[in-house]
Amino acid sequence: xxxxxxxxxxxxxxxxxxxxxxxxxxxxxxxxxxxxxxxxxxxxxxxxxxxxxxxxxxxxxxxxxxxxxxxxxxxxxxxxxxxxxxxxxxxxxxxxxxxxxxxxxxxxxxxxxxxxxxxxxxxxxxxxxxxxxxxxxxxxxxxxxxxxxxxxxxxxxxxxxxxxxxxxxxxxxxxxxxxxxxxxxxxxxxxxxxxxxxxxxxxxxxxxxxxxx
Amino acid sequence: xxxxxxxxxxxxxxxxxxxxxxxxxxxxxxxxxxxxxxxxxxxxxxxxxxxxxxxxxxxxxxxxxxxxxxxxxxxxxxxxxxxxxxxxxxxxxxxxxxxxxxxxxxxxxxxxxxxxxxxxxxxxxxxxxxxxxxxxxxxxxxxxxxxxxxxxxxxxxxxxxxxxxxxxxxxxxxxxxxxxxxxxxxxxxxxxxxxxxxxxxxxxxxxxxxxxx
DNA sequence: TAGATTGTTAATCGATTAACAATC
DNA sequence: TAGATTGTTAATCGATTAACAATC
Numbered sequence: 052x053x054x055x056x057x058x059x060x061x062x063x064x065x066x067x068x069x070x071x072x073x074x075x076x077x078x079x080x081x082x083x084x085x086x087x088x089x090x091x092x093x094x095x096x097x098x099x100x101x102x103x104x105x106x107x108x109x110x111x112x113x114x115x116x117x118x119x120x121x122x123x124x125x126x127x128x129x130x131x132x133x134x135x136x137x138x139x140x141x142x143x144x145x146x147x148x149x150x151x152x153x154x155x156x157x158x159x160x161x162x163x164x165x166x167x168x169x170x171x172x173x174x175x176x177x178x179x180x181x182x183x184x185x186x187x188x189x190x191x192x193x194x195x196x197x198x199x200x201x202x203x204x205x206x207x208x209x210x211x212x213x214x215x216x217x218x219x220x221x222x223x224x225x226x227x228x229x230x231x232x233x234x235x236x237x238x239x240x241x242x243x244x245x246x247x248x249x250x251x252x253x254x255x256x257x258x259x260x261x262x263x264x
Numbered sequence: 265x266x267x268x269x270x271x272x273x274x275x276x277x278x279x280x281x282x283x284x285x286x287x288x289x290x291x292x293x294x295x296x297x298x299x300x301x302x303x304x305x306x307x308x309x310x311x312x313x314x315x316x317x318x319x320x321x322x323x324x325x326x327x328x329x330x331x332x333x334x335x336x337x338x339x340x341x342x343x344x345x346x347x348x349x350x351x352x353x354x355x356x357x358x359x360x361x362x363x364x365x366x367x368x369x370x371x372x373x374x375x376x377x378x379x380x381x382x383x384x385x386x387x388x389x390x391x392x393x394x395x396x397x398x399x400x401x402x403x404x405x406x407x408x409x410x411x412x413x414x415x416x417x418x419x420x421x422x423x424x425x426x427x428x429x430x431x432x433x434x435x436x437x438x439x440x441x442x443x444x445x446x447x448x449x450x451x452x453x454x455x456x457x458x459x460x461x462x463x464x465x466x467x468x469x470x471x472x473x474x475x476x477x
Numbered sequence: 478t479a480g481a482t483t484g485t486t487a488a489t490c491g492a493t494t495a496a497c498a499a500t501c
Numbered sequence: 502t503a504g505a506t507t508g509t510t511a512a513t514c515g516a517t518t519a520a521c522a523a524t525c
Contacts, residue, residue, distance in 0.1 A: 052467050055516070059460045060453075081482070090440060093482095094518055101484060109483045110525045126459060127466040134458070141358035148354045151438070151455050157462070194465050197458070219465035221458050225364070227303060235464040239457050240273075242364050244450055245347070245410070245434050246339060247272045249370070251448040252407050252432035253340040254265050268492070294506070306506095307494055314508060322507045323501045 053102050056237075059126075061099055064089040066122040073115050081112040132157045133193045135217075137208045138200035139164040139178045142223050146197060147176045160191055165204070181211070188215040198222040209236075266315050269450075272339075274312055277302040279335040286328050294325040345370045346406050348430075350421045351413035352377040352391045355436050359410060360389045373404055378417070394424070401428040411435040422449075 053059065068088035072080055082093040082100075100106070103125050107113035123129060134152075136143045139162050147162055164170060165181045172179070179187065187193075196217045200208050205224030210231060212220060219235040222228055225242055266272065281301035285293055295306040295313075313319070316338050320326035336342060347365075349356045352375050360372055377383060378394045385392070392400065400406075409430045413421050418437030423444060425433060432448040435441055438455055 052471055056460050056464075057516080059463045060456045063456050063459050083482090092518060094520090095516095097482095097484060098517075107483065108525070109523075110481055112482070125463075127462050132462050141361045145354035145358040146454070149454070152458070155455060155459065157455075157458060194469075195458075195462055218468070219461040221461050235461055235468065237457055237461045239452065239454070241359070241362070241452070242368060242370075243273050243276050244452055245365070245370060245408075246276050246368065247269050248432040248434050248448055248450045249340050249345050249408055250272045250338075251269075255431070255448065256407075258265055270492080296506090305494060307496090308492095310506095310508060311493075320507065321501070322499075323505050325506070 055102075058099050058102055061089065061091065061095070062103065062122055062126060065096070065099070066119060066126065069115050069119050069122070073119070078115055079112045080115055080118070082107075084112075128156045130156075132195060133191055134159050134195045134197065135184070135188060135193055136162040136197045136199055137164075137181070137184070137212065138162070138198065138204075139166075139169040140199060140201075143197070143199035146199065160193065161187060163187075165200075181208075184211055185215040188212070188217060193217060195219045196221075198224055198228075200224060202226045268315075271312050271315055274302065274304065274308070275316065275335055275339060278309070278312070279332060279339065282328050282332050282335070286332070291328055292325045293328050293331070295320075297325075341369045343369075345408060346404055347372050347408045347410065348397070348401060348406055349375040349410045349412055350377075350394070350397070350425065351375070351411065351417075352379075352382040353412060353414075356410070356412035359412065373406065374400060376400075378413075394421075397424055398428040401425070401430060406430060408432045408434075411437055411441075413437060415439045 065085050065088075068085060069080065072084070072088070082096040085096045086093040105118065105121050107118075134157055136146055136159055143162055143164075147159055152159065159176050162176060162178045163181045163184045164178055167180060170178045170180055188196075194217060196212045196219070198205055198208050198212075198220055202224050205222065205226050206228055209220060209222075209228045213231050213234055217234070220228075220237070222236055222238045223241070225240045228236055230236060278298050278301075281298060282293065285297070285301070295309040298309045299306040318331070318334050320331075347370055349359055349372055356375055356377075360375055365372065372389050375389060375391045376394045376397045377391055380393060383391045383393055401409075407430060409425045409432070411418055411421050411425075411433055415437050418435065418439050419441055422433060422435075422441045426444050426447055430447070433441075433450070435449055435451045436454070438453045441449055443449060
């Protein structure tokens with residue numbers, strides 16, 4: 052099994068590039084085309100494919116249709132991926148309104164919030180009371196959830212999610228979560244992402260000033 | 265100069281942990297305390313400090329106050345970091361409403377949108393017409409910007425930003441951007457982050473089914 | 478066949494971890 | 502002094518890149 056997150060993300064990028072290539076009329080593709088398309092080396096492409104057991108034709112490259120099919124299967128696009136969001140705040144709402152998930156076969160079935168004033172049963176994606184999370188997740192056999200609650204509520208949210216059978220979490224709370232049993236947790240910390248940009252810009256500015264002397 | 269983004273992110277985490285330690289009354293700290301606090305090895309802590317020229321006292325650890333000061337200086341917290349956001353959609357709005365930036369010395373001065381209906385001069389953070397971006401960025405000497413516009417508008421947004429003097433960008437558009445001159449670009453792709461969780465959950469499920477046979 | 482491309486093995490690179498001499 | 506901790510050097514690890522035999 053692959054454990055390299057970068058590899059998975061590249062597989063997604065290959066797939067997106069392949070859709071564009073197919074639309075422009077291409078039928079087959081070589082590792083160097085794909086490499087150019089996403090900005091890596093051809094050997095990286097072949098290595099990634101080798102990791103996940105994708106093979107092409109010596110000298111003949113890869114059939115785009117076949118390749119898209121294989122990548123979709125590997126990335127879990129064969130079936131609809133059902134997701135819930137916990138926390139109907141800014142980030143949670145942004146995710147619910149985001150249109151890009153549908154075309155990727157990802158469907159946010161519901162959002163949950165502890166604040167009854169934020170709950171709305173009507174609407175394309177219902178916002179339900181947190182209490183209902185467990186039954187909902189079990190009923191819909193949901194495995195993936197997003198945590199978009201304040202820091203102080205994040206661990207409790209995770210505990211409920213895990214207890215309900217969720218085993219993969221995308222976490223936006225800037226806090227280290229401890230799952231009660233093994234789970235996939237992917238942390239996205241927007242503050243740190245912005246801080247890292249700030250650091251590198253400032254560092255560059257300092258270096259340039261320094262070297263100008 | 266450090267080029268390792270992970271290292272910078274750890275420095276931020278050390279700093280946050282140090283604030284907590286100081287609040288609980290601690291005055292000095294050892295590399296293993298910090299390591300425990302953020303979940304890395306003590307040698308990683310010392311290595312990171314060595315990268316950025318932070319030194320402590322042999323046998324005496326590090327003075328928390330001094331250490332916080334040094335980290336803040338390295339991370340650019342000495343001065344207010346002024347940031348603009350381009351795109352007043354879901355993500356842009358979520359960032360504007362997010363309260364965590366202020367305590368980190370990050371201030372979103374304004375948001376810009378091409379759609380005049382989204383513009384509001386009043387309000388804590390004004391939403392201004394995109395046309396005004398250049399003058400605003402020059403007038404306020406802004407170096408950092410966030411791209412939160414749809415894919416199709418992202419490259420144009422970057423071009424305007426770069427032309428206005430911005431040299432660091434946090435980009436939420438799921439597209440590869442090409443800066444017209446050298447710039448720091450940090451891409452956050454929420455879709456890929458979620459897809460990677462989905463992959464690892466599915467992969468684990470498959471492996472477990474496989475190994476159960 | 479000659480030439481091009483894959484798939485895999487080997488080399489490189491960068492980051493993390495371990496080890497340990499210096500020293501407080 | 503003996504013991505503990507730093508700071509740095511060396512070893513390890515994992516991922517990326519290069520090289521090349523296999524082969525279409």
